[in-house]
Amino acid sequence: MISLKLSNGIEIPQIGFGTFKIPDDTAAEAVKTALEAGYRHIDTAAIYRNENGVGKGIKESGIPRNEIFLTSKLWNDDQGYDTALKAFDESLKKLGTDYLDLYLIHWPKAKNKESWKALEKVYKDGRVKSIGVSNFKEHQLDDLLTEAEIIPMINQVELHPQFPQKEIRKYCMEKGIIVEAWASLMQGQIFDKKIVIQIAEKHGKTVSQVGIRWAVQNGIVTIPKSTHIQRIKENLNVFDFELDQDDMLKMEELNKGIRIGRDPDKIDF
Numbered sequence: 001m002i003s004l005k006l007s008n009g010i011e012i013p014q015i016g017f018g019t020f021k022i023p024d025d026t027a028a029e030a031v032k033t034a035l036e037a038g039y040r041h042i043d044t045a046a047i048y049r050n051e052n053g054v055g056k057g058i059k060e061s062g063i064p065r066n067e068i069f070l071t072s073k074l075w076n077d078d079q080g081y082d083t084a085l086k087a088f089d090e091s092l093k094k095l096g097t098d099y100l101d102l103y104l105i106h107w108p109k110a111k112n113k114e115s116w117k118a119l120e121k122v123y124k125d126g127r128v129k130s131i132g133v134s135n136f137k138e139h140q141l142d143d144l145l146t147e148a149e150i151i152p153m154i155n156q157v158e159l160h161p162q163f164p165q166k167e168i169r170k171y172c173m174e175k176g177i178i179v180e181a182w183a184s185l186m187q188g189q190i191f192d193k194k195i196v197i198q199i200a201e202k203h204g205k206t207v208s209q210v211g212i213r214w215a216v217q218n219g220i221v222t223i224p225k226s227t228h229i230q231r232i233k234e235n236l237n238v239f240d241f242e243l244d245q246d247d248m249l250k251m252e253e254l255n256k257g258i259r260i261g262r263d264p265d266k267i268d269f
Contacts, residue, residue, distance in 0.1 A: 001040060002239065004221060006153040007176040010130045012102070013069055014216055015236055016041030018182065018225035024053040030227050031057025035068070037233045043223040044095075045073035045106060046087060051094035059096055070095065071102040073134060074119070079111040084118035088127070100128045104156055108133070108140040108264050113147050120150050130154065134182075135264045138171045145175075154221070156180040158261045160190065161214060161254040169220075180221035185211045187260050195250050203241050206234055213238045214251055 003011035017034035019027055019042065027050040031042060035058070044054045051072060058068060072095065078087035088103060103122065105115050112133075119131040132154030133144070145151065155172050159165045159181035172179050190196055190211045200210045208224065212235055215222040224235045243251070 001038065001236075002216070004178055004219070006130050006178055007151065008130060008153060010101070010153070012130075012154070012178065012180075012221055013039075013041035014221050015039070015212065015238070016043050016069070016071070016221065016223040017232070018223035019044045019050055019054055020048055020182070020225055022048070022050055022053075022225065022227060024050040026227065027053025028057035028060060030232075032061045033229055034232055035061040035063050037229075038236055039232075040067055041069040041071075041223070043071045045075070045104075046078070046091055047073070047075045047106065051091055055095035055097065065097060069101040070097065071104065072100055073104040073106040074115060076107055076109050079105070079109050079115045081114040081118045084115045085121065088118070088122055092127075099126070102130045102132060102154060103128045104132045104134045104154065105136075107135050107267060108137070112140070112144050116144055116148055120148070123150065132156065132177070137264055138168060140264065141171070141175070141177075151175055152177055154178050154180050156182055156221075158183050158259055159215070159220060160184050160186045160260075161193075161196070161211065161251050162186055162189070162256050163259055164218075164255055169218075178221060179219075180223065181215050182223060183260055184215050184220075184222040185224055189260065193254060195253060199243065199247050199250060202247075203243075205238075205241060206231075208235055209238050209241075210243070210247075213241065213243055214248070217243055217248070 002014045017039040072091045130153045132152040134156040200207045
């Protein structure tokens, strides 16, 4: 497994296992399957309501906790200094761990700065190894950085061939922030893209493997999700081939600048 180094020297496996929309009662089995397949990076969030199951899966896997990179996220309703600290404690309790490897502010909201101070505190206290944000645009990061002592180490955003987010990637690179992709397989829409199907056939790979390989070659952390055993395994098996320059140029044709998820500037949960 290839890892990328965060600004504080912590390494994050470039391919993680996403758990969005995996119910709590099936999350344990999905996480165990992923860990057995070789994943060492698990991504969850308070709003996914599956932290209990994720924690159970990690415990039952038999894999030492210090070999797993575990991420959770602060939900919007819990933003604010005191409420963020309480939410962090609650996530630890549900996950059955005494520390996280990464904790993110899930969406940009009015109390970002207060929340970030709470994240800085748990980081300084050694209860989380790295901290970051999710779904932040450049202007939202600029605003956060006016008072932040610590620059976010990760920005997890919607990112895929149809919406490659070149501007935020450039911004983050200049700030030393690693970009992590959610919806890297376009929430399943990538399977209908003829260009990707042709590239997959050329390499004898699946469409999802091509999509994940595209992210890997762009230096992006990606967290594909599946509950199918074969697909969970396939999504990790992308290091035995490489997309050539022609493939990458063809993938550029998919760039329509169109989101599948919500725009952080227009969101109100």
